Amino acid sequence: MKYLITLFIIVLPIIGFAQDPMLQNDTDELEDQATQITQQYNNELALTSKQFVLFQKKVEEFLIRRETIETKYKGKEKLDLLFTMQEVETREMNDILTRPQLNLYKKIKAKIQPLSVVDKR
Template sequence: MKNILAVLVLFISFSAMGQDTHLQISSDEMQEKAKTITDKYVDALGLRAKQELLFRKKVEEYLIREQEIKENNEGEDMLNKMVALRQNEAAEMGDILTRIQLEKYKEIRPDIQPLARIKQ
């Protein structure tokens, strides 16, 4: 019985450590910004209700990561990290969107979410 309890506690602790901390530091401002961005995509991509919710959470997660990059980097280093972040975001959106929706997303994304530019 003690062994079963120990294994159960072990599994619970692993699952707690596996959670994404980026969503845990979310703010109302980020949630609102993610909702605004998602609303722009809904009609263009034809998102269903469940897709919209997952899409919004993913946008919020990446907005938080983008903010962290902007706070901790500058210049070309920031831009390179932002490009890598955008590629990761598009790849993860592939888990939420259909193939046709993903292609449309990649097409309209620069208009809705333009990448930051560096000042020279």
């Protein structure tokens, strides 16, 4: 009995925190936007069907994070966070794309997914 209680105490927090809270705000609009962005990349990168699905999910994950940053932060702090987020996204695409695809992705990313422009007033 003591073993079961200890196991329950250890497993419960792990299960409770297993989901990424950023991904719980998924909307159909962001999913559609992720599909459109992925299609634009696919036109340039020639993704396989498996890559397309993984790439789309990763884009959607970062669109959710971007939306959160854009609503909570302003000015330079917002731009810094968006820049850092895009660097993380690029690193994570390394697991999905081949090296030639990743090099091309880095070149076209600014055109397809530009950072926000901050008005300095």
